[in-house]
Amino acid sequence: MMKLLHELDAMMDSIYGYMVLKSYVFLLRFNGNYANRDYAERSKKYGERFDKSVLSKACEALKICRDGKILDLVDAMDRSSYYALIHPEHPNITLGFIKDADLWNLWLESGVYRYVRRAIAEILGIGSGDKIVDFGCGSASPKFYSSLIGSSGLYVGIDYSKPLLNIAEKKCRNEKLIDRVRLIHSKAESRIHFNKNYDVAIISAVAEYSSISGILRNALEALGYEGSIAIFSELFVDLQPERVELFNLYYSLIPGFRSFPSLREIEEFFEKIGLDYSLKPYGNHLLVVQL
Numbered sequence: 001m002m003k004l005l006h007e008l009d010a011m012m013d014s015i016y017g018y019m020v021l022k023s024y025v026f027l028l029r030f031n032g033n034y035a036n037r038d039y040a041e042r043s044k045k046y047g048e049r050f051d052k053s054v055l056s057k058a059c060e061a062l063k064i065c066r067d068g069k070i071l072d073l074v075d076a077m078d079r080s081s082y083y084a085l086i087h088p089e090h091p092n093i094t095l096g097f098i099k100d101a102d103l104w105n106l107w108l109e110s111g112v113y114r115y116v117r118r119a120i121a122e123i124l125g126i127g128s129g130d131k132i133v134d135f136g137c138g139s140a141s142p143k144f145y146s147s148l149i150g151s152s153g154l155y156v157g158i159d160y161s162k163p164l165l166n167i168a169e170k171k172c173r174n175e176k177l178i179d180r181v182r183l184i185h186s187k188a189e190s191r192i193h194f195n196k197n198y199d200v201a202i203i204s205a206v207a208e209y210s211s212i213s214g215i216l217r218n219a220l221e222a223l224g225y226e227g228s229i230a231i232f233s234e235l236f237v238d239l240q241p242e243r244v245e246l247f248n249l250y251y252s253l254i255p256g257f258r259s260f261p262s263l264r265e266i267e268e269f270f271e272k273i274g275l276d277y278s279l280k281p282y283g284n285h286l287l288v289v290q291l
Contacts (some may be wrong), residue, residue: 001122008119009283010061011070011112012234017061018071019246020054022078034085039252043085046245070112076103077250084253095254101139101163108140108164116204116286117144120230123282124200129153131198133222135188135215136206139167145202146177153180156198156222160187189214197224204232207261208251213269220291225275229289235260239284263287 027047034040065071076094083090094100107113117140126132128150134141137157146155159165165183172178186192188203189210201219203212219229235247237260244260251257263279266287270277278290 001119004115004119004122005283005286008112008115008285010064011067011115012285013061014065015070015074015112015234016243016246017058018065018074019077019250020058021062022074023246023249024050024052024055026078026081036085036088039081039084039088042249042252043081046249049245069110070115073107073111074250076107077253080253081250093253097159097161097254097256098163099255101161101167104161104164105139105167108138113138113140113205114144116232117141119282119286120202120204120232121145121148123286123288124228124230126200130200131196132156132200132202133194133198133219134158134202134204135218136204136209137165137168137183137202139164139171141202141204142168142181142183143171143175143177146172146181147175149180151180154182154196154198155180156182156184156194158184158186158188158192160185188218190218192218192222194218194222197226198222199227201227201229203229205234207231207233208235209254209256209258212261212265216266216269220273220275223291226291229291231261231266231287231289232285233261234285236263236284236287238262238264239281 027050030043030047032040032044080093080095083092094103097104126148129152130149131154132145133156135158137159142155142157149155162185165185169183172181188206201223203215235243237244267279280288
């Protein structure tokens with residue numbers, strides 16, 4: 001397990017390093033005279049504070065990257081950043097969960113997220129008979145987790161992108177897993193009624209598009225206030241504050257992006273409602289809350 005977690009952190013370091021290098025080339029081409037003044041101004045401010053000393057660290061991080069597919073999403077963000085200078089909704093910005101679901105399906109299947117799924121399953125010991133609720137399930141997680149829980153288990157996936165859910169359903173049907181799968185078209189933070197208690201709640205790469213407190217509230221109700229919550233984020237802002245500005249710049253190109261979560265706001269949520277809980281970080285990107 002520790003090897004997998006170390007690899008996951010190393011992959012996220014490689015992704016950040018690739019972002020740094022891509023942003024540097026972007027800034028070399030930047031002249032400041034663009035129609036989308038908001039994105040241009042934010043890019044300019046980032047460029048003014050850019051420290052060239054991070055370039056060597058970025059190259060070192062990329063040297064240990066063993067899977068180039070984890071960088072595909074950054075390539076798409078980089079391409080989109082040029083079109084964003086023209087218009088914030090330029091048709092060539094191909095990062096929408098609804099409009100570009102086919103592309104997101106590729107990134108969710110073959111990008112860093114497949115390693116995240118493996119890490120969550122291993123840490124929580126997901127297996128036969130488990131009941132899982134997955135907030136922001138996308139198109140790849142339903143097939144993966146439902147294949148682990150057997151016919152006696154139950155998997156509920158929640159996502160606001162109907163096209164991604166349609167892809168997920170087709171995969172589950174093709175693998176004859178649909179009997180243990182329920183897919184719900186909803187935002188992860190919206191009030192959702194659960195008619196049974198689940199063992200595990202998964203919140204993976206969705207907090208930056210939602211209210212983390214709203215998702216956690218739904219997770220508690222789904223678990224019946226007892227069980228495990230796994231939370232993955234590409235960035236927890238208080239764990240790696242030096243990455244916040246660049247991540248925000250690139251992820252702002254994705255429709256619906258708000259902000260990355262912090263470890264502290266998650267702790268404050270549980271402290272405010274007065275629940276007994278334990279929170280354990282697994283590296284810099286994965287947390288497990290035990291109730």
